Amino acid sequence: MSENTTEGRPGGGRRARGGGGAARRAERTAPRIEAAHFITRNIPNFEVLTQEAIEIVEWNAETVLEEIGVNFVDNPAALSRWRDAGADVDDERVRIPRGLARKLCATAPGHYTQYARNPARNVEIGGRNLVFAPVYGPPFVRDLYGGRRYATIADFEKFVKLGYMSKWLHHSGGTVCEPTDVAVNKRHLDMIYAHMRWSDKPFMGSVTERSRAVDSVRMCEILFGADFVATHPVMTSLININSPLTFDNVMMDALEVYAAAGQGCIVSPFIVGGAMAPVSVAGTLTQVLAEVLAGVAYSQLVRSGAPVIFGAFVTSIDMNSGAPTFGTPEASKILYGAGQLARRLGLPFRSGGALCGSKLPDAQAAYESANTLNAVLLGGVNFCLHAAGWLEGGLVSSFEKFVLDADQLGVLHSLAQGVDIGVDAQAMDAIREVGPAGHYLGCAHTHAHFKEAFWRTQVLDYKPFEQWHDEGAHDSHQLAHARVQRLLHDYVAPEIDPGIDEALQAYVAERKASEPDVFA
């Protein structure tokens, strides 16, 4: 594992400048912060669709685009672009001749680098790579003693700090929780600033209004320099499709801003199966593919070559209650199948991560999360959103589940390395040395390798029963709570150029002052 890990101290980024004696003292006493390199798989992908099945789904998706079409709502410019590209536009309905969308998708890159302010944290999205980003979107937070409550910007900053401190998260994410104590029209400024200031990992831009996407780009120009942003993706932002087959103008506004700026977007159907798509896996995959084809094609009409990810957020539904359900076999099949369709298109692939429906970070939450996380690794996902912290169907960001999930991501890092078959790993000398009825604890091969031979948790319990019992018989929830406190205590902010920080703060202040608060 060590060769796949970059280690740094706070402020150790190559771009970091300045900081005086106080910073150096902090550096000397601070715990070392480890950050794993994004995953590059050395294992095959698991695939559930036969070649015949793929071809049927691809044919049907083109039929959907051609016969039924998709709606671009309140977006005359989009309709005009589609008309010019050769689609049949009828009111807001866009019918796309068979083959046209796929042809337009061909200009989207198969992989791209998203740059971070610390170059050691840059991520390569696509190919055999896998990037983990935390939970996105919940209006509530929960922790062991505070219970469930509306999220605030203080909570948001804590999650950014936990993400920065988490070895196995490669990406700071976006709306790690919704800071409901900040005006709706201004919170994006505080969120973007928090990612820029309290982490040095890559992050996501705002998508909730055209002007907020523009703000995101402007702030990146301050952080990275305008010339750099003009030529390098520094954000990957989440554009949800209003399934079935509908592209609303708010999301398309953001997509247009980001694509025009050469910034990355995830184009993602958002589907609760049985409600926003058919109850069958094959039918859902057909709709997913049709929607992604239309959305990605549209991004290329805005700017040919704009980086874009094939997204799929698909859950199943409990037909008794109508509740969305997570970690289910239907969702896993769709994840595996969508990955195959994305690779056929030559696009990076995004899925969900540690998804669950449970109200608490209990066994249910973990079974459901692990089911999806295992599918993420084996299914060839390139960008995994919600990889840590998701609770209660995405209504809650859980502090404890954040660190529990993040720990499990380490399991996937190790599994992704596959099996070393080199002479030393074959260990024939060790087997000869120990022989029948011996043990390997003391042999030379074990001594040479034991430190890196086995993945080790940073939060779960491995103690003997008696010790565990005497120390309070803590369950995972309690152990995770302690780890959250420890990580936040140990947190030291990455250094930032003071001039850049001032400019960012000035931008935020100016934009906030320019319009009244809106809270609905």
Added chain:
Amino acid sequence: MSENTTEGRPGGGRRARGGGGAARRAERTAPRIEAAHFITRNIPNFEVLTQEAIEIVEWNAETVLEEIGVNFVDNPAALSRWRDAGADVDDERVRIPRGLARKLCATAPGHYTQYARNPARNVEIGGRNLVFAPVYGPPFVRDLYGGRRYATIADFEKFVKLGYMSKWLHHSGGTVCEPTDVAVNKRHLDMIYAHMRWSDKPFMGSVTERSRAVDSVRMCEILFGADFVATHPVMTSLININSPLTFDNVMMDALEVYAAAGQGCIVSPFIVGGAMAPVSVAGTLTQVLAEVLAGVAYSQLVRSGAPVIFGAFVTSIDMNSGAPTFGTPEASKILYGAGQLARRLGLPFRSGGALCGSKLPDAQAAYESANTLNAVLLGGVNFCLHAAGWLEGGLVSSFEKFVLDADQLGVLHSLAQGVDIGVDAQAMDAIREVGPAGHYLGCAHTHAHFKEAFWRTQVLDYKPFEQWHDEGAHDSHQLAHARVQRLLHDYVAPEIDPGIDEALQAYVAERKASEPDVFA
């Protein structure tokens, strides 16, 4: 799923006879007991070893057998068999010429049927099939209110009943917990009787002494008839190898009894990686293969054609504390690799199941269990022991975890079915009917399929937050506890021929009376 499920009422087995008015009244009022058919996969296997890696491991395993050899301890008959077969026997060390063990393994069947007293519960072990059996071996039990305590025969019977009531468990298992209140030399009789009487699913025989294996066969002859047992496998029993490379005489005694009787055995290295095998995956796989080759070959020397399973129980170790660890990436890689090696040998493959190190059925237990269970399904496992109830590294059988794990096995049943690509599943009419911006909840396709479209938990929580909160905010542990109580309350014993039952009880009583209790 429905086509893959056999449903029955208590006593509905085809062999069931007798029972009067009381039984019929019980039948009419009893809840229906569902039992899923064993899994036949319609998905590919996931494989981590390249062809080159397989060939290296196979070559090295033969080198181990030829150069280092294996020990058969206190077993002159075994040494004599090996000598006659062409091995180089030096004291208790057996060195096996390259290729000999593999050649001997060739007479072992690639798959076999294990018969149950209810023919609807017969299981086919091998091929693309997967059979789930519960936890095996823990001396302790735990439940939510009773805590952790030594297991009793009353606990044992409860686990057998829970297994019988669990839709997704195909097999009643063996030592579902160790009934420590019964003499060591007699508890096997009570255990075998409990499986025979309180379930109608297939089960495992005793392996802790030659006479106990013989008792297991005798009792099967009473239950099934001696002629039937002579020609049909009615047990699959667990023969652990004392890794590294050692076959102790107690286990070989049991293997010899079962193989000679044509009964199934799992020949299984028992390895805590780093202690009983090298710290590397490739080295461990080499040792696993060498051990299995020797053990399976030996079973064929006892009786050519005896049914036998390639076993692998391999965990990793926490090098800080020496504790075995579960659900780790190293264990998953070994599971995937061992599956490939077993298929190359043409043998059924056995692994562990819902393994975990946690002391409680909490998030840790579930992450770790789900990691292994997902690998079990994708790794081509044919017989999954410990599929439900395992806690605390196998020291504890947990009532609540039993029902939580058993529920998750349902996820794997559905995933194993793969993707239906038939015209109806393509759902093009549904997509046409709903169109952009509609929803599928009311469409014809949904109405036709919603009942079986999605797997549904029988224990986890899918309720809206407010309802969940008002009903007591139960976590998974509490929900599982309630399900355990409900299943035990609803339990109705499968019918059994009263004459057979009397004969079984007489055999147990006679054997118990024939020797004094031993408690060590």
